[in-house]
Structure formats: C-alpha cells, structure tokens
Amino acid sequence: xxxxxxxxxxxxxxxxxxxxxxxxxxxxxxxxxxxxxxxxxxxxxxxxxxxxxxxxxxxxxxxxxxxxxxxxxxxxxxxxxxxxxxxxxxxxxxxxxxxxxxxxxxxxxxxxxxxxxxxxxxxxxxxxxxxxxxxxxxxxxxxxxxxxxxxxxxxxxxxxxxxxxxxxxxxxxxxxxxxxxxxxxxxxxxxxxxxxxxxxxxxxxxxxxxxxxxxxxxxxxxxxxxxxxxxxxxxxxxxxxxxxxxxxxxxxxxxxxxxxxxxxxxxxxxxxxxxxxxxxxxxxxxxxxxxxxxxxxxxxxxxxxxxxxxxxxxxxxxxxxxxxxxxxxxxxxxxxxxxxxxxxxxxxxxxxxxxxxxxxxxxxxxxxxxxxxxxxxxxxxxxxxxxxxxxxxxxxxxxxxxxxxxxxxxxxxxx
Amino acid sequence: xxxxxxxxxxxxxxxxxxxxxxxxxxxxxxxxxxxxxxxxxxxxxxxxxxxxxxxxxxxxxxxxxxxxxxxxxxxxxxxxxxxxxxxxxxxxxxxxxxxxxxxxxxxxxxxxxxxxxxxxxxxxxxxxxxxxxxxxxxxxxxxxxxxxxxxxxxxxxxxxxxxxxxxxxxxxxxxxxxxxxxxxxxxxxxxxxxxxxxxxxxxxxxxxxxxxxxxxxxxxxxxxxxxxxxxxxxxxxxxxxxxxxxxxxxxxxxxxxxxxxxxxxxxxxxxxxxxxxxxxxxxxxxxxxxxxxxxxxxxx
Numbered sequence: 001x002x003x004x005x006x007x008x009x010x011x012x013x014x015x016x017x018x019x020x021x022x023x024x025x026x027x028x029x030x031x032x033x034x035x036x037x038x039x040x041x042x043x044x045x046x047x048x049x050x051x052x053x054x055x056x057x058x059x060x061x062x063x064x065x066x067x068x069x070x071x072x073x074x075x076x077x078x079x080x081x082x083x084x085x086x087x088x089x090x091x092x093x094x095x096x097x098x099x100x101x102x103x104x105x106x107x108x109x110x111x112x113x114x115x116x117x118x119x120x121x122x123x124x125x126x127x128x129x130x131x132x133x134x135x136x137x138x139x140x141x142x143x144x145x146x147x148x149x150x151x152x153x154x155x156x157x158x159x160x161x162x163x164x165x166x167x168x169x170x171x172x173x174x175x176x177x178x179x180x181x182x183x184x185x186x187x188x189x190x191x192x193x194x195x196x197x198x199x200x201x202x203x204x205x206x207x208x209x210x211x212x213x214x215x216x217x218x219x220x221x222x223x224x225x226x227x228x229x230x231x232x233x234x235x236x237x238x239x240x241x242x243x244x245x246x247x248x249x250x251x252x253x254x255x256x257x258x259x260x261x262x263x264x265x266x267x268x269x270x271x272x273x274x275x276x277x278x279x280x281x282x283x284x285x286x287x288x289x290x291x292x293x294x295x296x297x298x299x300x301x302x303x304x305x306x307x308x309x310x311x312x313x314x315x316x317x318x319x320x321x322x323x324x325x326x327x328x329x330x331x332x333x334x335x336x337x338x339x340x341x342x343x344x345x346x347x348x349x350x351x352x353x354x355x356x357x358x359x360x361x362x363x364x365x366x367x368x369x370x371x372x373x374x375x376x377x378x379x380x381x382x383x384x385x386x387x388x389x390x391x392x393x394x395x396x397x398x399x400x401x402x403x404x405x406x407x408x409x410x411x412x413x414x415x
Numbered sequence: 416x417x418x419x420x421x422x423x424x425x426x427x428x429x430x431x432x433x434x435x436x437x438x439x440x441x442x443x444x445x446x447x448x449x450x451x452x453x454x455x456x457x458x459x460x461x462x463x464x465x466x467x468x469x470x471x472x473x474x475x476x477x478x479x480x481x482x483x484x485x486x487x488x489x490x491x492x493x494x495x496x497x498x499x500x501x502x503x504x505x506x507x508x509x510x511x512x513x514x515x516x517x518x519x520x521x522x523x524x525x526x527x528x529x530x531x532x533x534x535x536x537x538x539x540x541x542x543x544x545x546x547x548x549x550x551x552x553x554x555x556x557x558x559x560x561x562x563x564x565x566x567x568x569x570x571x572x573x574x575x576x577x578x579x580x581x582x583x584x585x586x587x588x589x590x591x592x593x594x595x596x597x598x599x600x601x602x603x604x605x606x607x608x609x610x611x612x613x614x615x616x617x618x619x620x621x622x623x624x625x626x627x628x629x630x631x632x633x634x635x636x637x638x639x640x641x642x643x644x645x646x647x648x649x650x651x652x653x654x655x656x657x658x659x660x661x662x663x664x665x666x667x668x669x670x671x672x673x674x675x676x677x678x679x680x681x682x683x684x685x686x687x688x689x690x691x692x693x694x695x696x697x698x699x700x701x702x703x704x705x706x707x708x709x710x711x712x713x714x715x
Contacts, residue, residue: 002517006511007515010511217501218494218496218497218498219498220498221467222556222559224467225487226512
C-alpha cells in the first residue's frame with residue numbers, strides 16, 4: 001500500500017503541475033459551451049429568414065400556401081407569389097436564384113388525381129429544412145382549399161387546421177405525472193456524457209503514451225525492482241484518476257458558481273433550465289472513477305504491448321470505439337430510457353460508466369440496476385487490471401518489437 | 416552466508432533458453448563480475464535475482480531466503496540504460512526512489528543531498544533530469560541505486576557514458592562500499608574494469624556458465640605465454656619463430672608465444688636489434704580469456 005500511495009502521489013502532482021492539465025481544464029468546458037451554443041444557434045436559425053417565390057397555376061392555392069408559410073413565425077420567410085406562372089416566368093425566377101435575389105422557387109403544378117406536382121429549386125442540393133416547411137405548408141394549403149370547397153367557413157377551416165400542441169408530461173415511479181423539462185434533460189445528458197468521456201479519453205491516452213515512453217526509457221525496469229507490477233499499475237491509475245477527478249471537481253465547482261449567478265438565471269431558462277438531483281451529484285464521481293479505471297487499465301495494457309507512439313496510435317481505436325458507442329447508446333436511452341437496450345447499455349461495463357448518470361436525468365433508474373452496474377464494473381476493473389498488469393510486467397520487459405496477438409496470449413502465461 | 420545465490424536456475428522464452436542451469440553465489444564484501452557477450456543471459460539472470468521474473472527451474476535465494484518483495488529494499492539496482500523520469504526534478508526523483516525503498520521522506524531528502532554532494536552534482540538537484548548530460552544522469556541513477564544503503568548492489572554497465580574522472584569517482588565509491596561489506600555484482604563488457612575491481616567472476620554464454628570462480632585462480636589456470644615488450648629500435652623480433660601473434664603499438668608490443676615458444680630466446684632476439692625497457696611475461700588478460708572461451712564455444 002505504501003508504494004501504491006507513493007506512486008499515486010507522484011503521478012498526481014506531476015500531472016497537476018503540468019501545462020496539459022491547466023489547458024484542458026479551461027479549454028474543455030469552453031469547447032462544450034461553444035458546441036452546445038453552435039448546435040442551438042444552428043437549429044434555431046437554420047433555413048430561417050429566406051426569400052422564396054411560389055410559382056403556381058392556382059392563385060388561391062398559392063396564396064393559401066404563402067399564408068401558411070408566413071404563419072410560421074420561426075421561419076421568418078419573405079414569400080413572393082407569381083400566378084399564373086408561364087415557363088418564361090419560371091425561368092426568370094430561376095435566374096433570380098442565380099443572381100442571389102431569391103433563395104428558392106417553389107413550383108406548384110396542376111393537380112392531377114388530387115395532388116399537384118411540386119418542385120423546389122434552390123442552390124443547395126440538401127435544403128431539407130426548407131423542403132420540410134414547404135411540404136407542410138402545401139399540405140395545409142390544399143386541405144384548406146378543399147375544406148372551403150366543401151362549404152366550411154374560413155374560421156371553421158382555421159380552427160380545424162390550427163396547430164395541435166402536446167404538453168409533454170413525465171410519469172414518475174410513484175405513478176404521478178409532472179411537467180416534463182422539455183429538451184433540458186437531453187442537453188444535460190449530453191453535457192454529462194461529454195464531461196465523463198473527454199477526461200477519460202485524454203487521461204487514458206496519456207497513460208498509454210506515458211507507458212510507451214517510460215518503457216523505452218527503462219524507468220519501469222528500475223520501478224519493477226522495487227514494486228509489484230500490480231502496485232505500479234494501481235498507483236498510476238489512482239494518481240491519474242485523482243487528477244481527472246480534480247478536473248471534474250473544478251468543472252463542477254465552476255458550473256455551480258455559474259448556475260448561482262444572475263447571468264445563468266437569464267441564460268438557463270426553457271430548454272437550458274438544468275436541474276441536477278442529489279443522486280446524480282453523488283453518482284457522477286463514482287461512475288467517472290469506475291469508467292476511468294476500466295478504460296485506463298485497458299489503455300495501460302495496450303501501452304505495454306506497443307513499442308512506439310505510432311504503434312499505439314494504430315491500436316487506440318480498439319478502445320476508443322466502444323467508448324464512443326456509448327453516444328449511440330445514450331441516444332437510445334433518450335427515446336426510451338427504460339427499454340431493454342438502455343438497461344443493457346447501463347449494465348455493460350464498457351458503456352455503463354458513460355450511460356448510467358445521463359440516464360438518471362431522464363428517468364428514475366431502479367436501485368438494483370445501479371448496484372448491479374457498479375458491481376459488474378468493479379469485477380471488470382479487477383479482471384482488466386489483472387490482465388493488464390501481466391501484459392505490463394512482461395510487455396515492458398520485451399522491447400524491440402511490436403507484440404502480435406499470439407505473443408500477447410503467451411505473455412499472459414509467462415511468470 | 417551468501418547475500419545472493421542462484422542454484423541451477425533455468426529460464427526459457429518460447430524456444431529460446433535464456434538461462435540454462437546457472438549457479439553462483441555472492442558473499443558479503445565481494446565484488447562479482449557477471450560477464451558474457453550480448454544476449455548471453457546476463458540481464459535475464461539479474462531480473463530473476465530481483466524478482467522481476469521467476470525461473471522455470473532452480474531457485475534464487477536472496478539473504479538466505481527465497482526472493483521476497485521485502486528483501487528488495489536491501490537491493491540497489493542500476494540498469495544498463497537510464498531509467499529516470501525526464502520531467503521530474505532530480506531531488507524529487509531521488510527522494511521518491513528513497514521512499515519507495517522504505518526511507519522516510521525527510522531521511523530520503525537528507526541522504527539525497529549528501530550523496531549529491533559526494534557525487535559532485537549538488538547544483539543539479541533543482542534541475543529536471545532531461546536538462547542534464549548523460550554522465551550526470553548516470554550519476555543520479557547511481558545515487559538512486561545506493562541511497563537506501565543496500566546490502567546487495569547490482570550494477571549493469573555502471574561506467575557507461577562517464578568520463579575518466581567520473582568513472583574513477585564511481586569506482587572509488589564502489590570500492591568503499593565493498594570495504595563496508597556490501598556485495599556488488601557487476602554486469603559489463605569492460606574487461607579492464609572487471610579485472611581491476613572484481614574478486615570473482617562468472618562468464619556465461621548462451622545462458623550457460625563457461626567459467627566461474629576466483630579471478631586470480633581462473634587466470635592462473637592459463638599459461639604465462641603473453642609477453643609485453645617496451646622497446647626502441649628494430650621490431651624484427653616480432654617476426655621470430657617463437658611468436659604466434661603480435662601487436663605493435665610503436666614501441667609497445669603485445670605478443671602471444673607459440674605453445675612451446677621460448678621467452679628467453681625471444682628476449683635475446685629482441686635485445687639484439689633494440690633497446691629493451693620492459694620485457695614482462697604475463698598471464699592472458701581477462702579480455703583474451705573471454706574471447707578465447709566464448710569464441711571457442713561459438714566455433715564448436
């Protein structure tokens with residue numbers, strides 16, 4: 001234990017004093033904020049504020065579609081109507097797109113078998129947002145025309161076609177419903193995932209790189225003459241884990257200070273109104289450490305089998321891929337947090353550390369699942385540490401060439 | 416009681432037998448040379464002595480007990496290549512190594528400072544290892560191996576990268592430690608140093624001991640058929656019928672006589688054409704024994 005503590009202490013202070021720690025502590029939250037801001041901005045503004053023209057044979061339909069488009073306040077569109085539009089008119093409108101006077105032209109043809117032929121021309125081949133808006137507007141315009149033709153008044157038509165709003169309610173385990181927090185849990189889940197995944201990737205990679213470097217400088221030959229490989233590995237993991245935890249704690253503290261500020265009160269509303277439960281606060285460091293130890297032990301084993309940084313780079317995706325699969329698993333959790341897939345991702349050791357805490361923000365996770373996932377992760381860490389410390393012991397002494405899979409298997413059998 | 420003893424140890428990696436039925440022991444106050452060409456099994460033997468790997472067969476006893484982790488606090492190990500944290504300050508590094516060997520932090524720091532003074536590197540204590548020369552790093556590694564006052568000192572090529580002044584400093588330190596009763600194992604290719612410092616040797620090749628025992632005894636087994644001549648004048652005597660091989664370094668010649676070669680006759684021939692300052696009949700050097708023994712086995 002004495003040596004584990006000494007090794008952990010050395011790792012901790014060497015990393016904390018390093019420039020990489022200071023830079024990543026500041027840059028990672030900035031990047032997350034930029035990423036969320038950019039996504040939100042892009043989603044809110046995408047396709048908005050455009051100037052389009054409707055070229056149609058049916059003037060009434062064109063006017064109805066225009067009105068529907070203008071009713072969408074988020075779209076902020078400017079809509080011109082040209083009816084009836086001859087081929088020359090249509091060509092002239094397309095020319096205006098070229099001249100940047102228009103963003104797009106919606107052509108509504110003659111209705112054949114009830115549905116008119118529609119085209120939308122713009123300079124972007126993937127103008128999907130506009131296409132979606134236009135499709136809805138034309139559908140509503142057509143329905144409006146038909147309902148009117150059927151004898152309904154304008155008010156009746158509007159009442160019928162008015163947008164239906166659904167208020168999302170969250171059903172708790174106690175059977176009571178509460179107003180859903182909208183997109184807020186989704187944003188929170190993504191932030192939590194990034195908060196866990198980035199330090200683990202950074203420090204895990206750092207650990208593997210350090211082992212490759214230290215292997216080539218023979219530090220471990222000296223260290224192994226003093227300490228057991230498992231002590232070396234455990235000390236290193238504890239030290240670097242404490243560094244990661246320090247970083248997450250700094251971010252947590254910064255976030256708490258920010259959430260208490262007047263600036264946060266003005267920004268963190270609606271979808272950004274974040275509510276963090278006590279359980280999430282308590283379990284975030286637990287799952288962070290569990291995932292950290294598991295992945296770092298894997299990274300260490302990988303480092304022990306590689307001879308150079310280039311070798312390491314080649315094999316890193318083997319570990320990174322399951323880590324980033326958690327992002328896909330989280331997407332499943334967001335749609336149905338209680339589904340078998342979400343439960344499996346919360347129990348599977350390679351994804352549990354990333355998925356469980358974000359999932360807790362989406363639903364009340366049963367206690368047995370939390371206990372089982374912690375137990376499975378602890379067992380996996382023990383197994384990985386055993387595996388990696390054997391690779392570590394033999395791998396760091398076998399220098400000169402890259403290990404092949406059969407060799408790694410044989411290393412595990414060496415004493 | 417030997418400090419370390421290897422009894423019939425064997426270690427194989429795949430099809431390659433690294434060490435094959437090797438036995439020797441080192442007593443307190445003994446300077447022991449473990450010699451052998453590259454890949455002969457020296458490092459594999461050392462790693463088994465310090466519990467880094469275990470033998471497939473045979474036993475290693477450290478301080479009269481099977482190798483145990485606690486015993487390693489009484490062993491100082493200097494590896495062939497530097498094993499230091501490059502970005503760590505020298506003093507922090509030495510204190511860390513001392514603590515790993517069981518010293519308290521304050522004691523470790525006190526000893527590190529004292530050793531740095533003795534090794535004339537006090538000015539480097541506050542620097543990062545990567546800022547220092549190879550020779551300086553070697554001295555730090557040397558201190559790290561000794562500051563916990565080990566009973567067994569294992570030195571793998573300790574003089575590599577050192578200039579003659581620093582090599583002498585280390586050599587004198589080791590001789591002092593030997594006088595204090597420490598057991599020292601040298602693993603090296605530098606036969607001149609082994610010859611100067613070691614009492615006993617074990618020469619291994621392909622994992623097997625070819626020669627072992629007291630150095631004087633080993634050398635005495637060989638015929639005194641080497642002649643060192645310092646002269647001025649004609650070198651024609653180097654072509655004599657008594658000479659098997661000769662190397663002439665302008666006024667200093669090293670001669671190997673033929674099996675029945677007559678040294679007295681050679682002296683007369685030399686004196687006939689040159690002024691002789693030194694004519695000494697010597698036993699073969701350790702280097703010659705090494706080449707002859709290892710070369711002979713390699714040819715076999």
